[in-house]
Amino acid sequence: MTVALASDHVGLPLKQAIMAHLDERGISYRDFGTDSEERCDYPQFALPAAKAVAAGEYTCGILCCGTGVGMSIAANKVKGVRCVVCSDGYSAALSRAHNDTNMLALGSRVVGAGLAVQIVDWFLDTPYEGGRHARRLEQIREIERSGELPAREGG
DSSP: OEEEEEEOTTTHHHHHHHHHHHHHHTOEEEEOSOOSOSOOOTHHHHHHHHHHHHTTSSSEEEEEESSSHHHHHHHTTSTTOOEEEOSSHHHHHHHHHHHOOOEEEEETTTSOHHHHHHHHHHHHHOOOOOTHHHHHHHHHHHHHHHSSOOOOTTO
16 A cells, blocks of 8 residues: 655645554655745645546545645545545545545644544555445546436336
8 A cells, every 4th residue: 555645834744643553554645845934825736646546556545734624625626536534434434435536634733643643544555345335436436537427227
């Protein structure tokens, strides 16, 4: 497993705590920035991390900003990215199991470092279930491809 990480200036301390946790777990990662507390724009860091995940260079990605929302919006503009904002482990796990999410966004103004690493563990340790969820995921992919839902069978 390899993880793409990114943050803005507000999310930097949370990202650093997550990096230390990944080091403890022996999980490799690449930090796409920022590495400074100087004010910056989150899309500059979310985009390269999201592109790397979408290209299959990384198993998944973790993004940090003030709420997680801005980073997730930017990441979700990249075809093939399914980024979820979470502030609890249950949602992180179900987003993986049911929606095959490949990026997680966390808010440093919403969760502390202790909770964040728990959410990261739920996210990283939960596999996609497939099965009944595969049809829905394919519908999401079709929306991404064409902007439309496929025709429903049987009307």
